[in-house]
Structure formats: C-alpha cells, structure tokens
Amino acid sequence: MARLAQVHPGTVSRALDPERAELVNEATRERVLAAAVELGYRGNAVARSLRTGRSGIIGVVAADLGNPYLPPILRGIEAVVGEAGFTVLIAETHDAPGRLKAITDHLVTRRVDAVILAAAHLDDTALIDSIDRSMPVVLAVRGLADDGHFAVLHDDVVGARLATEHLVQLGHPRLAQLCGPGNVLSFVVRRRSYREVVAARGVVDVSPDDEASAPTIEEGRRLAGAVLDRPAGGRPTAIFAHNDMMAVGALSALAERGLRCPEDVSVVGYNDSPLTAHLAPPLTTVRLQSGELGRRAAGLALSRITGEAPAAVTVRLDPELILRQSTQEYGGT
Structure with missing residues (x-):
C-alpha cells in the first residue's frame, strides 16, 4: 500500500x-x-487493540434473550455505545450454573473493554468482583446484596408497593404473589415489598409456598394453578405476578379453570413488556424505564472505560403503575 x-x-x-x-x-x-x-x-482490529489498549467492544450478558423485556434495554445500550464508536457483543447465560463464568472468561480473552451484566445472581458477588479486576463491570436490572458496585437498577421496592397497594385499594381481601427465583435480587425485593404492604394493610396473604424456578409463562401458570385450585374461600381475589410473563401464565391458569379476569380474579404484572396492552384483557402492570436503564448503564460503562466514573454508584430508576383492564374493584364476598 x-x-x-x-x-x-x-x-x-x-x-x-x-x-x-x-x-x-x-x-x-x-x-x-x-x-x-x-x-x-x-x-486489523487485533493489532489496533494491542496498540491502543482497547478493542472497541462492550459485552452485554443477559439471562434470557427470549424475555420481551430485554430488547428496549439492548436498544438503549446500543444507541449510546454505538454513538461513542463501540460495538456491542451479546451473550446469554440461560441462568445455567457456570455459564456466567464461562462467558466472562471468554470476554476477557477477547479484550472486551467493559461488560454490562444483566444476569447476576445473589451468590455471584465473588465472581463479579473477580471479573471487575480484569475489565470494568456495570450491573443492569439485577443487582447484588450490597451497593458496592456500579449498577443501574429499577426501584423494585416502589414498584412492588405500587402493584400491591393498587390491589388493596380496590378492596381485594385475599392477595397472592407469584414469586420469581429467590436467587435474583429484584425478585427478592419485590417479594419483601409485597409482604410489607400486606402486613401493614391487614390483607390476607394466600401466596403459594413455592417460587418460580425461572420467571416464565409456564412457571406463572404452575404457581397460579396451585392457589386457584384451593377452595373458593381460600382462593386469591387478586394476583401480583413478579413479571409480565408469569402474569400471562396466571391468565392462562384462570382460563383453564373457567375463571374470568378481572371479574373473578384481578391480575397485575410487572415490566410493561411489549404487547401487554394487547392481551385479553390488557394487563395492568408496573412500567419500568427499560430504554433509559440501557442508556444509563451504557453511559456508566463508557465512563468506567475512560476512567471518568466516580466511586461505585447504584442508580435506581422510578417505576410507574399502568392501569388497564386486568384489575377491578372487588365485588365478591
């Protein structure tokens, strides 16, 4: 040349x-x-990365790319890092044991500049601290038990409270929550916040003793079926599902038993995933700032790459209750 x-x-x-x-x-x-x-x-990208110390790649690790809640987050991330000249590399853990370590080990060998991690479990703290010594980590959606990490999360204390208070204010005497996996902080926080409201308002909690192995439609159907099969006097008059997919499973369980939503049982979801407004009935849910979360996480990752980030910081975004036709005032006995 x-x-x-x-x-x-x-x-x-x-x-x-x-x-x-x-x-x-x-x-x-x-x-x-x-x-x-x-x-x-x-x-030659490899030679350039050796010279500059950067690959121009930011890794994004998600638990389940089939979750309709994720695309707005990914678009938010890509919009920010793409504008800064970086490329996104996406990987999926399926919440499988050992998968997070295998993926992040691979990202380290690829000289990825930072990783946005949306697949953390509560027992991953030591692993994530180890990863962060090799490349900057920003937690998104799923946090850890302490705030000593860079993270952008939703305020699930407020979100679960909005959902539960809504059902209480509608006069429902018996509530049930369908809990997501207990090793994911966001679901743990939603569970705790629900219980605090129920205890404070004196409402009967008829939640199943079990929790979901994964936050899926199938698990929502299973958990809802367990409480709906109880005698009428012990059956919930309203259900709070920890995400929209589990809420869809609850709607399916109701239909299978000839029960109507919201006439027989009201249902509230969580996330405001795409198409929830087009279910039958349209789903009352808690809207999360998904795109904004992606953008904020990406901005924090870029600031860590350049060394401009402050000390570890946790950002929590406010949720919003979206009222639709899957909930109504309690009119039974």
Missing part, C-alpha cells in the same frame, strides 16, 4: 489511524485512502 500511495509505511499507519490521521496532510491522506480502497484493505 505504501508503494502504491508513494509514501513511507509509517505515513500509511498514521493516515489509517483515526486518532493520528490529522498528522498527515489532506492530499497525502486521500492518496493513502484511495490505495487502501484499491487494495481492499481492512484494518
């Missing part, structure tokens, strides 16, 4: 490096670029 452009090889290197191109005069730079096009040159 240097021969074709009639310049020194060092001039070619500078002309093709966005950080040093201004050191080459415009006419020479254009001659080098024309030679690069003619020869079909493509930059």
Whole structure:
C-alpha cells in the first residue's frame, strides 16, 4: 500500500489511524485512502487493540434473550455505545450454573473493554468482583446484596408497593404473589415489598409456598394453578405476578379453570413488556424505564472505560403503575 500511495509505511499507519490521521496532510491522506480502497484493505482490529489498549467492544450478558423485556434495554445500550464508536457483543447465560463464568472468561480473552451484566445472581458477588479486576463491570436490572458496585437498577421496592397497594385499594381481601427465583435480587425485593404492604394493610396473604424456578409463562401458570385450585374461600381475589410473563401464565391458569379476569380474579404484572396492552384483557402492570436503564448503564460503562466514573454508584430508576383492564374493584364476598 505504501508503494502504491508513494509514501513511507509509517505515513500509511498514521493516515489509517483515526486518532493520528490529522498528522498527515489532506492530499497525502486521500492518496493513502484511495490505495487502501484499491487494495481492499481492512484494518486489523487485533493489532489496533494491542496498540491502543482497547478493542472497541462492550459485552452485554443477559439471562434470557427470549424475555420481551430485554430488547428496549439492548436498544438503549446500543444507541449510546454505538454513538461513542463501540460495538456491542451479546451473550446469554440461560441462568445455567457456570455459564456466567464461562462467558466472562471468554470476554476477557477477547479484550472486551467493559461488560454490562444483566444476569447476576445473589451468590455471584465473588465472581463479579473477580471479573471487575480484569475489565470494568456495570450491573443492569439485577443487582447484588450490597451497593458496592456500579449498577443501574429499577426501584423494585416502589414498584412492588405500587402493584400491591393498587390491589388493596380496590378492596381485594385475599392477595397472592407469584414469586420469581429467590436467587435474583429484584425478585427478592419485590417479594419483601409485597409482604410489607400486606402486613401493614391487614390483607390476607394466600401466596403459594413455592417460587418460580425461572420467571416464565409456564412457571406463572404452575404457581397460579396451585392457589386457584384451593377452595373458593381460600382462593386469591387478586394476583401480583413478579413479571409480565408469569402474569400471562396466571391468565392462562384462570382460563383453564373457567375463571374470568378481572371479574373473578384481578391480575397485575410487572415490566410493561411489549404487547401487554394487547392481551385479553390488557394487563395492568408496573412500567419500568427499560430504554433509559440501557442508556444509563451504557453511559456508566463508557465512563468506567475512560476512567471518568466516580466511586461505585447504584442508580435506581422510578417505576410507574399502568392501569388497564386486568384489575377491578372487588365485588365478591
């Protein structure tokens, strides 16, 4: 390429490096670029990363890419890091044991500049601290038990309270929550907040003793079925599901038993995932700032890469209760 452009090889290197191109005069730079096009040159990303210390890649690790709640978060992340010239590399753990470590080990070997982690479990603290010594980590959606990490989360204390208080205010005497996995902080917080409201308002809690093995439609159907099969006097008049997919499972369990929502049992979901407004009935749910969470997590990751981030900080975004037709005032006995 240097021969074709009639310049020194060092001039070619500078002309093709966005950080040093201004050191080459415009006419020479254009001659080098024309030679690069003619020869079909493509930059060596590995060599560039060795020189700059950066790969230009930010890893994003999610638990379940099939969860409809995730796309707005991923779009928010990509919008911010793409604008900054980075590429997103996405991986999925399926919440499988050992999968998080295997993925993050691979990201380290790929010299990823930072990782946004949306798949943490409560027992992953030591692992995440270890990862953070190799590359900057930002927790998203799922946090850890302490606030000593960089994290962008939803305020699940407020979100669960909004959902539960709504059902109490509608006059429902018997409530049940369908709990997500107990090793994920967001579900633990929702469970605790629900129980605090129920205890304070003197409402009967008829929640199942079990919890979901995964926050899925199938598990929502199973847990809802367990409480709906009780005698009518012990059956919940309203259900708070820890996410929208579990709420869809609860609606399915009601239909299978010939029960109507909301006439027989009201249902509240959580997340305001796409299409929840188009269910039958449209789902009352807690809306989370998903896109904003992605953007904030991406911004925090970029600030960690550049060394501009403050000391470890946890950001919690406010939720909003969205009222639709799956809940109504209690009218039974």
